Amino acid sequence: MAKNKIQFQQGLSLQEFLSQYGSEEQCRNALFQWRWPHGFRCPECGHDKYCTLKSRKLSQCNRCRSQISVTAGTIFDSTKLPLSTWLLGIYFITQSKVSVSALSLKRLIGVSYNTALLMKHKVQQVMKERDDSKPIASTFVQLDDAYWGGKKRDGKRGRGATGKLPFVAAVSTNDQGHPLEMRFSQVKSFSKEAIEDWANKHLCAGAQVVSDGLQCFNGIDAAGFNHKVIITGGGPDSVKIADCKWVNTIIANVKRALHGTFHAISKKHFSRYLAEFCYRFNRRVDLRQLISRFSYVALRTPPIPQRLLKVAELCG
Ligand SMILES: [Zn+2]
Known part of the structure; x- marks a missing residue:
């Protein structure tokens, strides 16, 4: 192979x-x-x-x-x-x-x-x-809601669970459906307004978003972006749906890595931990230049x- x-x-x-x-x-x-x-x-x-x-x-x-x-x-x-x-x-x-x-x-x-x-x-x-500092560069974006931590397991995907930190997970793909860039952003809550703000900040003009149709993702339409809804039902099966494959896979990878490496992450610092994963992922094609690019x-x-x-x- x-x-x-x-x-x-x-x-x-x-x-x-x-x-x-x-x-x-x-x-x-x-x-x-x-x-x-x-x-x-x-x-x-x-x-x-x-x-x-x-x-x-x-x-x-x-x-x-x-x-x-x-x-x-x-x-x-x-x-x-x-x-x-x-x-x-x-x-x-x-x-x-x-x-x-x-x-x-x-x-x-x-x-x-x-x-x-x-x-x-x-x-x-x-x-x-x-x-x-800049929007996600490519136009095809898979979007999902995700959560970190929390004590109570109520609901398949943790929606509405207490003590969990909600974050928007976005993965952009190329024409062939291969992942290019990830952007995971902590949000206060999954409200339509929060998603609209997120979209205005993180999506480029002409972005075409795919999501599972959670109510708050209307915020994508409200911000004027093209938005396709796929009903996935959540759980492991949702990974198999091509339109959402990468965002689901990468959420799982990041969660596994966070669990494996860190004891506990406070709410205050969580967004920076997410950013660290995104930064490395987005520059994974050019490891040798990372020291100078980062330092610059x-x-x-x-x-x-x-x-x-x-x-x-x-x-x-
Ligand atoms: Zn001087």
């Missing part, structure tokens, strides 16, 4: 990673290149001439004299960790097939549990902002307010 090209692609080996990003200097140079690919620009005054203050690892603008760290104003702002530790963490998070818990990350990169958890949340936030975006993502990162709960 022919090997699946995506599954068997060459990733970036740990050895290759270390040869490119093993030292602090290599990492600083790489971050500099990714932040200013067309040469340094002072964030304060826009000037392009600078000198390097070696002792303090800063670039000083020749015009306004501002001293700029390559990480200032980015997701890495004010970090006390070596840049090489950051990139190693990013390496493990982006190259893993499923997900790396904070507990595993702590051991892999040699930091405290809380530091590993903070790093994970920051990395996930970058992933979330990146994917949410991270350097354009502003620092996250501390309140969003409170990590009292055991999440990993």
Whole structure:
């Protein structure tokens, strides 16, 4: 049988990673290149001439004299960790097939549990902002409602169950029905308004959506998109219906992976965990470029307010 090209692609080996990003200097140079690919620009005054203050690892603008760290104003702002530790963490998070818990990350990169958890949340936030910044690119979209957690099992698919976190699951496919992109978004509830908002934000013009006709999915029509309803009946049989095959399969995969890797995920952080799966899935065809692509975006993502990162709960 022919090997699946995506599954068997060459990733970036740990050895290759270390040869490119093993030292602090290599990492600083790489971050500099990714932040200013067309040469340094002072964030304060826009000037392009600078000198390097070696002792303090800063670039000083020749015009306004501002001293700029390559990480200032980015997701890495004010970090006390070596840049090489950051990139190693990013390496493990982006190259893993499923997900790396904070507990595993702590051991892999040699930091405290809380530091590993903070790093994970920051990395996930970058992933979330990146994917949410543009609508799903292709027009065929399979849509379903899904839930995470909760104690009570009432109803086949958990609809209306208490304590569950609802999320919209969308998978786009190409003309041949192969999956291209996934977008899983936590929502407050499955109301028509919530779905209409979701559609306006995440669907591209001309999108053709297939769903199982749950009432709230009228929101897709309300937002002006083409919407086909398939009655699946839910449960394992729904996976067999071609129009919904991929969204059902991928929901099951993500849930399995979340159960297998994480102890508990709080409501506050759940959307970022979903985003992590989406980000990796959407870039699964090009593993070798993930470090530079991720870092490029991270350097354009502003620092996250501390309140969003409170990590009292055991999440990993
Ligand atoms: Zn300046």
